[in-house]
Amino acid sequence: MGLHKVLKIVAFALAIIGAIFALMIIAGDDEQQLSMSGNMLYIAYTVLGLILVMVLLFVIKGLFAGNIKKTLMTVGAFVLIVVISYSMSSGTDLDLTPFTDKGLDVTEDTSKYVGAGLYTFYVLAILAIASMLYSGAKKIFNK
Known part of the structure; x- marks a missing residue:
């Protein structure tokens, strides 16, 4: 399985998790919204970290290929x-x-x-x- 397919699967899974959390925030009460918004921040930090790691990997790969x-x-x-x-x-x-x-x-x-x-x-x-x-x-x- 190629790296592109793996990255597409990870992106799709994170999108589904984010959508679930967003729906839970919309449907919940005020106290639940605060706790769920904290979870959304953790998802955002995770996605940001994954993006930074992927960018570094592709930059390093491109350095040695060029x-x-x-x-x-x-x-x-x-x-x-x-x-x-x-x-x-x-x-x-x-x-x-x-x-x-x-x-x-x-x-x-x-x-x-x-x-x-x-x-x-x-x-x-x-x-x-x-x-x-x-x-x-x-x-x-x-x-």
Whole structure:
């Protein structure tokens, strides 16, 4: 039996269990609804875990089936962009007193992580737009 068939059977079984729990929540009283909604969360966490495991398995399988050198270079470029973005972010350009006065746990490290994430997003967005423009221009000029 292929992996695809096994995954279809597992997905179908989880869908049936989820539908049963949903019907029990709809038909039950308030106290039962609270306990059943907790069960639905466990189902959701289980499905999320299974999906993450399957994605990791297929990614690893694809790594060894394809060109691993090109993949590692791409991952290395992504890590380099993240490291450069983290080094560019200062974390001190934001006044944190309004957040700390409200009891929120916002530190300079948190601000630096957010800044690094924003810089990473900007760089990756610019690269994505540039690659789309490049491929579009290449198609136009090669005709």
